[in-house]
Amino acid sequence: MVRLWVDTDIGTNVDDAVALLAAVAHPSVELVGVSTVGSDPERRAAAAVGLLAGAGVDLGSVTVVAGAEASGGDAADVVDAVPPSGAEALLAIGPLTNVAALTAAGVRPPELTVMGGALRPVEHRGEVRTVEHNFASDPEAAATVLSVPGAVIVPLDATVAARVDDRLLPKLVATAPVLEPMVQAWVAQWGEVVLHDPAALLLAAGDGTELARFERRRLRVEPDGRLIDGGQAASGMVHDVVTSLFGVAVVASVLALLADLKLA
Helix, strand or coil: CEEEEEEECCCCCHHHHHHHHHHHHCCCEEEEEEEECCCCHHHHHHHHHHHHHHCCCCCCCCEEEECCCCCCCCCHHHHHHHHHHCCCEEEEECCCHHHHHHHHHCCCCCEEEEECCCCCCEEECCEEECCCHHHHHCHHHHHHHHCCCCCEEECHHHHCCCEECCCCHHHHHHHCHHHHHHHHHHHHHHCCEECHHHHHHHHHCCCHHHHEEEEEEEEEECCCCCEEECCCCCCCEEEEEEEEECHHHHHHHHHHHHHHHCCC
């Protein structure tokens, strides 16, 4: 059982909400805290509280903190809240502003899993992307976070495999009806749901050997948020990187976890 803190920009992409619910349901996870990041973090924190309450979580046992706006916001409340929670692991599924503050303060939990970056160009939402959103939103923070070795990096070019196909979208909504408005809005805008963040949650929970392949890489972050594999002789710190993900297995695992919650 891992005591997990989740840092999220919930309220934009439906997959953040799915990841949070999967954390609640996972038998190897004790969710101890949630912090929010990005535009209007207070609204995002309220969304997290509502989702957790709907999942039957005792809100007295989970700290929810509104953190920083992306790129230079004040993360002092997050820095103050994480150490008392006893979190052993941190899952970062948004821009890395809060996580950089924890890193700089020396209070980051010892295990870190990051959904972010892209090691190679990848087609996503109708275009080829070389810079992933979370890293691009605060590149300086991403560089700070990766300046400490030993994180697990789950990049966009791996997580795109975790697409919920048209056949399974109705099952996702039926399993967790609370997600239906978010799913409908997201599909209307982008045409698909991809479980980037839930994939990272499963790896943070220890399911990696069944769902992903890893390689140890020396990484650095460019000023535009581009993630660079520098090779053994170049600058950068060594991290474990997901190089491929078994998307069908990820989706099946997430749906099974949500079914266990019996959400209304």
